[in-house]
Amino acid sequence: MKDKSRDQHGSNSVTSRRDVLRHGASLTAAVAVGAHGSRMVHAETPSADPNRTINIGIVGAGGRGTGAVNDSLTINENVRLVAIADLDQANAERLRKGMQTRHGEKVDVKDDRIHTGLDGYKAILDAPDIDVVYLTTSPGFRPSHIAEAVSAGKHVFAEKPSCVDPAGYRVCTAAHDQAVKNGTAIVTGTQYRRQINYVEAVRNIHDGMIGDIIGATTRYCSGGIWYKNRAEGVSDTQYQLNNWMHFIWLSGDQITEQAVHNIDLMNWVMGAPPESAYGSGGRFTRPEDSEMWDSMSIDYMYPGDRPVSFMCRQIPGSKGDNGSTIRGTKGTAIIGSGSSGSQILDRDGKEIWKLGGSIADAYRQEHKDLMDSIRAGKPIVELRETANSSLTAVLGRMAAYTGQKVTWDFATKESTLDLFPESIDWDGERPAPAYAIPGKTKLA
Missing domain, CATH: 3.40.50.720 (NAD(P)-binding Rossmann-like Domain)
Structure with a gap:
């Protein structure tokens, strides 16, 4: 730049x-x-x-x-x-x-x-x-x-x-x-929230088609993601802004920047953000100066004692899985990513509702x-x-990074975490990149 x-x-x-x-x-x-x-x-x-x-x-x-x-x-x-x-x-x-x-x-x-x-x-x-x-x-x-x-x-x-x-x-x-x-x-x-198969699936869930919600599973697992090598002569600030995905103050890590879509669906389905998060993860394949982890698994607990098992991953060569399954007392809703559509099954696995959708139409x-x-x-x-959905992603990241159980009340009312610099100098230096280590990284 x-x-x-x-x-x-x-x-x-x-x-x-x-x-x-x-x-x-x-x-x-x-x-x-x-x-x-x-x-x-x-x-x-x-x-x-x-x-x-x-x-x-x-x-x-x-x-x-x-x-x-x-x-x-x-x-x-x-x-x-x-x-x-x-x-x-x-x-x-x-x-x-x-x-x-x-x-x-x-x-x-x-x-x-x-x-x-x-x-x-x-x-x-x-x-x-x-x-x-x-x-x-x-x-x-x-x-x-x-x-x-x-x-x-x-x-x-x-x-x-x-x-x-x-x-x-x-x-x-x-x-x-x-x-x-x-x-x-x-x-x-x-x-x-504007894609027809999502809108109708959530409406059917709220109308009781799968009964009372018991819990859900959602995944945003894919291969690697872009990384930009540092050009000669650029400052720390210029490099990080150009390679922003890999610096947490700019991207929030994969869970916040990318997987927030699936987390937003969970909040929409559940009608509220979660009460707590507990999770883990780590890094295996990221470039040396990337602050990102490349996998996280979070257990969210939503009001009404309804758990959501969440996972995100970006590891080249690994099997992708992107979609959400919501389980109820009468059936199961399966909501795919992109344009893959939605369906609802009864307790015997029989399809009772199905609808396709276009993500391109939703974007417009x-x-x-x-x-x-x-x-x-x-x-x-x-x-x-x-x-709320963005902070739900942050809640999961805070839990994984620190190894602690983190509550919604703590994040909204007590946390002092503020990642953005006090000032930014285009030609200036930035602290050396550092990734979180559970047990060493403190909850703030």
């Missing part, structure tokens, strides 16, 4: 989470004031006009950001991409070119509306003509970016996970409440729902649900 923005956009260092955002009593007020004072800068007041044009600015021009904005421009009429922010100029220009090729007049990003560097996102939040901000950077930035976007009065699409630690969770829940007060939307990248539907809710003047605000 090359820093081409320091002269244009100010300092090459940024303060992480403002102190006031971390303290419970002042949290909601802090989100309301934020970095921009009390002013609102979204372009238009809520309108029931189904034809008004909605302008999009995106922060994070990588693969997920590209997919999200492409889905939005594909499914929605009268939307325009007008601004892009990314750490890397080349990424931003690549996104602009690709979207122009696919969507033509729906893309109107002038050269002076490409913003780079650590603080490039601020130009998008300050722009009065931008209605919706897409937040698709590495997850460690998500809580503070959401909070600042809400304080700027923007509608938000925020990718999953919404947080990687309890400190970020508290920022997100305050931002959710403030968005409700603002009348601004927050839709999140939990596409399974979340963006249609966002824009439709804005145009109707009834903005969707769903950050709290995704924050």
Whole structure:
């Protein structure tokens, strides 16, 4: 990554989470004031006009950001991409070119509306003509970016996970409440909640088709994941931001960054987050400087004495398994990953319900729902649900990393864990990478 923005956009260092955002009593007020004072800068007041044009600015021009904005421009009429922010100029220009090729007049990003560097996102939040901000950077930035976007009065699409630690969770829940007060939307990248076979399977479960829920098993096991070697001459900060998946302050490890989808399904099915987590795991195949583990197994206990056995793994050459099985007193629901569909069996194993689904349709539907809710003047605000699922993943990681049983109450009310740096210097050093060791890594 090359820093081409320091002269244009100010300092090459940024303060992480403002102190006031971390303290419970002042949290909601802090989100309301934020970095921009009390002013609102979204372009238009809520309108029931189904034809008004909605302008999009995106922060994070990588693969997920590209997919999200492409889905939005594909499914929605009268939307325009007008601004892009990314750490890397080349990424931003690549996104602009690709979207122009696919969507033509729906893309109107002038050269002076490409913003780079650590603080490039601020130009998008300050722009009065931008209605919706897409937040698709590495997850460690998500809580503070959401909070600042809400304080700027923007509608938000925020990718999953919404947080990687309890400190970020508290920022997100305050931002959710403030968005409700603002009348601004927050839709999140939990596409399974809009995939027809998931929606109908969960409805059938809640309607009693499998009886009372006894427990569940969910797996997110796959092969390896990308890793980027360190280029010559880059700082610690630049390297870690470019190789973000392998640093816990940025990704939260596989359980948080990737497997949160299955964890979100469990919270949805159970109707609440778990009461506790206890687990283990380890690392066998990760590169030397990666902080990630490559497997975790967590026993979650949900209200009503309902256990969920969860496992995630990224080990090359191992057998993949991605899906969820929910067991009840009358039957079993099997909900596959991706587009593999859902089915419900009775106690004798006879199929009594089945439905296919398209994950591609679900990816697009979340963006249609966002824009439709804005145009109707009834903005969707769903950050709290995704924050709960993100923290459920963090809860499991905390339990595995420390070797301790960790409760939801501890994570939400007592934990002081805050992984994000006090400040980030683009050219600066970072602490040497270190992975967790149960029994040595302390619960915080």
